[in-house]
Amino acid sequence: MPTPSTSNTFKRVRMVSTLLHWTCAVAILFQVCVVPLIWYAPGWAEVSTSQMTVSLAELHALSGWQKYVTMVVMMIPSLVMAYGLYRLRKMFVAFACDVIFNPEPILHLKAFGIALLAQTLIKPMTGALTSVLATFHRPEGERVLSIGLSNAEASTLFLGGLIIVIAWVLGEAVRIDTENRSFV
Template structure:
């Protein structure tokens, strides 16, 4: 199998995996409210996914429920946007559009979305804990601030992808200049 064929095949597979990840990103937060038992099992492996107890989230009503839902969806929406561009980049690779500015632009947008989502997640967690407990009596209100290794890793990966996209953008510009001389 030639390197070009490998790139095209793996990129096509990764584009489909991105699509699955997009569906998961958009579906996870609504899943918390629609299927409490399945959500409990999904959340149990990591407290960073939902910063407050699931029972507290599921007891919310009205405007408080809406505000918490939107707060939890913002990082997911940002990551979905980034995954959409990552998918588009993989599709460009699958169609042999490797060294093109449009392809590199998708990587740059993904990296910015990853950085943004990494910074928004702890903020959303803090706001969620505030919004969930704000109607409680004094002494029972809480603000939870949490950072984990996942955020640090995501931040540095996003920064790495951003730098790589800049370097690749420069390489594509040089490649285009060299083609114009011949």
């Protein structure tokens, strides 16, 4: 029986995992930088802000405490996703090092699924809070509370749930395999 280090499948797993490890690093950097880029590089994000609950013009008009609090609120989903991608990256590092049928990478996969689910649930709330903060300076009657939901959020909720369940099943399989090996 081939060992994980000699199998062609495992060689491909190591190669693709290494590639995805670095792809996750780029994605983490993007998650951390996207909100500041929206604020400090006008025109950069016109297309990517279609899901925002307020316009870029309203965001750029903010100043003082409103600007910074709104920026922090907008960063919350990105930071949750960056954490999830960090855990996914750790999973790919484990796979690249032939640590595959082990609880460690499965826990990283589960943490990614939880982060994906959390980010999806947090995003509409932070969008609503962003709309309130961005229109807080307006006179009464012109303030806005806007919540944006899309089909993408529903799909992402199911994907996050699926990843969590798969991680549970894999964790149970590893536990049973470890238990069976202890009897032999």
